[in-house]
Amino acid sequence: MNDVILIITEGLKPEHDKLKEIKNLFLSKKRNIVLSPDVGSILNLCKDIKADPYLDYLSWLKEKGKTNDIIDSLSVDDISEVFLFFDYDCHGIIKNDFQNTQLKNYNKDLQYLLEVCNESTSQLGKLFISYPMIESLWDIPKNSNFSNCNKNCFYDIDKLKHYKQIITNKNNDRNKRSMDLSLWKKYLSIHIDRFFLLTNCENYKSITSLTYKDVIDYDLNLLHKIESYLSETYHKVFAINPLPFFIIEIGGEKGVESFLIDIEKPDFDFINTDCCKLFLQTIKMIK
Secondary structure (H helix, E strand, O other), rough: OOOEEEEEOOOOOOHHHHHHHHHHHHOOOOOOOOOOOOOHHHHHHHHHOOOOOOOOOHHHHHOOOOOOOHHHHHOOOHHEEEEEEOOOHHHHHHOOOOOOOHHHHHHHHHHHHHHHOOOOOOOOEEEEEEOOOOOHHHHOOOOOOOOOHHHHHHHEEHHHHHHHHHHHHHHHHHHHOOOOOHHHHHHHHHHHHHHHHHHHOOOOOHHHOOOOHHHHHHOHHHHHHHHHHHHHHHHHEEEEOOOOHHHHHHHHHHOOOOHHOOOOOOOHHHHHHHHHHHHHHHHHHHH
8 A cells, every 4th residue: 555644633523534534525435544442531632642752654554553554564665655633632731820820831841742743755654633633523513504603613711521411412413424525615614714813813704705725824823822822821612623734745635625515604793893802912921
């Protein structure tokens, strides 16, 4: 097997199920995607990369006993791209952290990883972080447009231990064994919309105004800086899922065209909302 896309994930479900659906719906059947067993906390990865900036993921997985028959059969030369999917587990960091010291260190470690794991064809691959978890994919009330979900997609960090149950109660699409193409398009487009509202709300108009260049130039480092500021200053996380950016990376312009749709426009002027004012203030503070 050659030209393999190796995907390393923090957990097994729902990560593996959703990535397999994405492959079947949006990607060329010729792409050889290999999923690793769950590898646990992102902090372990950070520690190991700091110790070895040229970390070989195949050897790393084998050392941790996180392999399967397919991974055992691979060599480094077989792998053309590497993607990593992890959660923003800040809620486990702030317990008894009254000065935010551990949270700040955690955010710095993730910023470091985003800087060194920034290219899928490089040795360390491309890192995607779900804020706050992979379940953020479904973080929109069923049958609502973006304007309705916009008012409740911030979460207090101390409530994130219940986040999975919150999403289950909020949207029963999470309980579906699989989602059809139209439903996937809606969710992926909503998270693209959220990303640009958060990172460029002063200039961003609507999803229909985006060009392919706008989308491919997305900045995950800026996103994390904003999320870090929100978490350290307000102890809040804004829910964004990175799965659409994964499709952009391996699907190219056709991949973007395959899922980007015009979602319903908000029924109010977003630029005057408290959310937008907070985004603008945050961007001003981190620059």
